[in-house]
Amino acid sequence: MIRRAAAGLAIWLAVAMPALSQGSPEPLLDGVTLQEVARHAAIASQIVDYEGTKVLSVLRGDTMETVTLIETRKRPGRTRLEFLSPEGVAGRLVVDDGLQTWHYEPRLHTVFLGPSLAPPPEAPPAGWLAEYHLSLLGVEEVIGRRTAVLSLRPRSGQGERRLWIDRTTGVALRAEERDPNDGLVMVAYFTRISFSLNVPSALFHMRPPAGARIIGQGGLPERLLALPDLERAVGFALSVPQTLPGGYSLRGGTPVRHGPLLTASLEYADGARSLVLFVVPAGRAGPPGRGAAVPLLGDGARAFGAGALRIVTWEDRGRRLALAGPLPMADLLGIATALSNGSRP
Amino acid sequence: MNHRRAARLLSAYLDTELSSEEMAEVRSHLAGCPDCSAELEELRATRRLLSSLEAPDLPRGFAADLSLRMGRRAPGLWGWHPPIWGPRPAMAFAVLALVLVLVAVPAIRGHQHRLRAAEIGPDLFLRIAAQAQARDPLLDRAFVGLVFTDANLRLIGEDPRGPVR
Numbered sequence: 001m002i003r004r005a006a007a008g009l010a011i012w013l014a015v016a017m018p019a020l021s022q023g024s025p026e027p028l029l030d031g032v033t034l035q036e037v038a039r040h041a042a043i044a045s046q047i048v049d050y051e052g053t054k055v056l057s058v059l060r061g062d063t064m065e066t067v068t069l070i071e072t073r074k075r076p077g078r079t080r081l082e083f084l085s086p087e088g089v090a091g092r093l094v095v096d097d098g099l100q101t102w103h104y105e106p107r108l109h110t111v112f113l114g115p116s117l118a119p120p121p122e123a124p125p126a127g128w129l130a131e132y133h134l135s136l137l138g139v140e141e142v143i144g145r146r147t148a149v150l151s152l153r154p155r156s157g158q159g160e161r162r163l164w165i166d167r168t169t170g171v172a173l174r175a176e177e178r179d180p181n182d183g184l185v186m187v188a189y190f191t192r193i194s195f196s197l198n199v200p201s202a203l204f205h206m207r208p209p210a211g212a213r214i215i216g217q218g219g220l221p222e223r224l225l226a227l228p229d230l231e232r233a234v235g236f237a238l239s240v241p242q243t244l245p246g247g248y249s250l251r252g253g254t255p256v257r258h259g260p261l262l263t264a265s266l267e268y269a270d271g272a273r274s275l276v277l278f279v280v281p282a283g284r285a286g287p288p289g290r291g292a293a294v295p296l297l298g299d300g301a302r303a304f305g306a307g308a309l310r311i312v313t314w315e316d317r318g319r320r321l322a323l324a325g326p327l328p329m330a331d332l333l334g335i336a337t338a339l340s341n342g343s344r345p
Numbered sequence: 346m347n348h349r350r351a352a353r354l355l356s357a358y359l360d361t362e363l364s365s366e367e368m369a370e371v372r373s374h375l376a377g378c379p380d381c382s383a384e385l386e387e388l389r390a391t392r393r394l395l396s397s398l399e400a401p402d403l404p405r406g407f408a409a410d411l412s413l414r415m416g417r418r419a420p421g422l423w424g425w426h427p428p429i430w431g432p433r434p435a436m437a438f439a440v441l442a443l444v445l446v447l448v449a450v451p452a453i454r455g456h457q458h459r460l461r462a463a464e465i466g467p468d469l470f471l472r473i474a475a476q477a478q479a480r481d482p483l484l485d486r487a488f489v490g491l492v493f494t495d496a497n498l499r500l501i502g503e504d505p506r507g508p509v510r
Binding site for chain 1: 466467468469470471472473474475476477478479480481482483484485486487488489490491492493494495496497498499500501503505506507508
């Protein structure tokens with residue numbers, strides 16, 4: 001079925017490209033829609049093997065940095081990332097076998113063992129793409145390969161994702177993420193790529209170097225729990241809204257345990273990006289000693305950024321809340337303030 | 346009754362503060378233990394010596410002054426001293442220490458956990474948020490990998506961009 005889908009994508013792109021390049025507003029051919037193209041792009045990692053050099057420009061700390069790496073993918077959902085530059089990340093290795101992720105940091109001689117970062121193996125649910133407004137921006141060549149340039153905007157109208165989707169494989173050869181203020185958050189593009197390689201499976205098995213410190217880290221379970229189940233799992237009431245300002249709706253939550261800290265983690269998504277709201281009784285976690293004070297949210301409210309992700313944490317009715325996500329700080333604070341005001345009686 | 350316990354009860358035996366069963370047990374032990382018998386004799390001698398001492402004359406008005414001072418002390422929970430603490434300071438200290446262990450240690454530990462949670466919490470939350478982004482199948486995998494591994498390092502207190510350049 002997957003092969004048939006890939007073949008369908010290739011045929012559609014081959015025939016439809018000329019029509020698309022002439023600006024056809026809602027390209028449809030034999031029932032193939034933009035939604036289906038996006039869906040094929042989403043499952044391309046499950047059906048295509050490749051190895052390529054990628055350049056990533058991304059906010060790290062408070063400055064944009066350009067990172068170079070070798071990205072290797074092998075069906076189904078296995079990934080290897082070898083970071084080449086800048087100096088601070090050179091040698092960093094990420095090996096994801098679809099079940100768990102090893103992250104080796106050479107300068108610390110440490111291996112972090114955590115959950116897989118591969119997207120869920122099944123195709124995205126049918127309603128998932130309905131959260132996007134899709135449009136075709138045109139046809140462009142990237143490293144000598146023809147691509148369809150797709151724009152995905154959340155229905156909420158905030159932010160945008162652009163993908164340059166390879167006509168034959170469905171792999172995104174270039175990707176851009178823009179925040180609600182149209183600021184570029186991330187640009188990633190291949191400078192070379194090779195498909196149909198016989199990528200050895202051994203590349204996706206990590207053997208920690210001798211003497212390396214190994215740190216096991218838990219993570220989110222694969223399945224999100226409904227609110228009542230999550231409340232039972234963490235042992236305290238959550239009383240959180242089903243939606244957040246900006247068009248984010250609750251997908252579900254999971255308990256997160258780290259040492260003595262047990263937190264409820266709730267995921268909200270607008271289609272393009274996820275926000276995570278953390279709830280913990282205030283008596284179990286105090287205010288962090290860093291970050292900028294946010295008087296609007298009361299004493300002990302702090303906000304700080306960590307590269308592409310930002311976080312704001314505050315106390316509200318005996319709970320410590322933290323909201324984290326890839327949004328500009330002003331937007332994140334706006335949502336946190338609305339959430340705080342909304343919860344007051 | 347073993348020797349250690351009998352030796353510990355000798356003073357109370359001499360003052361006839363023990364129960365009738367304990368008095369009988371100590372008596373029985375003394376019959377077969379020359380050491381305890383000797384120690385009991387020493388205790389008796391000490392008591393005789395103390396009781397032979399002449400009581401000093403109290404200053405005039407001592408009784409009235411004492412009554413006045415006692416009257417000033419507000420009656421209440423803290424003003425009441427159970428007779429057990431007087432002659433048993435070691436036991437009082439042990440009970441106090443036990444109370445501290447049972448109450449103060451969990452409180453201190455809870456406070457430490459709260460402080461630690463305050464410090465690690467945001468980094469843990471950022472790491473979970475990075476992982477949550479990975480559910481998005483159209484998000485660039487290298488970007489996810491970089492954000493996630495940076496969060497791993499932050500969680501152990503390391504600067505993801507490496508040592509100061």
